Amino acid sequence: MEDSTKKKGGRPTLPEYKKKTCSVKAMFSPVDIIYLDSCASECGLTRAEYVYRAAMNQETTVLLTPEERTAVNELRNIGNNLNQITRAMHLGADAESEIRKIVAFIAGILKKVR
DSSP: OOOTTOOOOSOOOOOGGGOOOOOOOOOOOHHHHHHHHHHHHHHTOOHHHHHHHHHTTOOOOOOOOHHHHHHHHHHHHHHHHHHHHHHHHHTTOOOHHHHHHHHHHHHHHHHHHO
């Protein structure tokens, strides 16, 4: 015997006013399509989603380049190192030289990113 009031799993249904039921056809030249696909892939979006956001004046942000991702990961690792050094300093260790190395390394990364 099943309970008829049991909720189904999954995404809730959208209200009628939020459903996208109308479509628009737009024509582009081959050069325009190449440019459009390039812009969409830079943002990590499909062609349709990119065109939709542009039409609705929504922000499209460019994904990080591999170099920027590497820099962010390095900064994250440095943050972990700083936490360990801070913990050691609270226990009475002398970590001035390590702190100077990290500050110099961060300055180098910031120069690369800028």
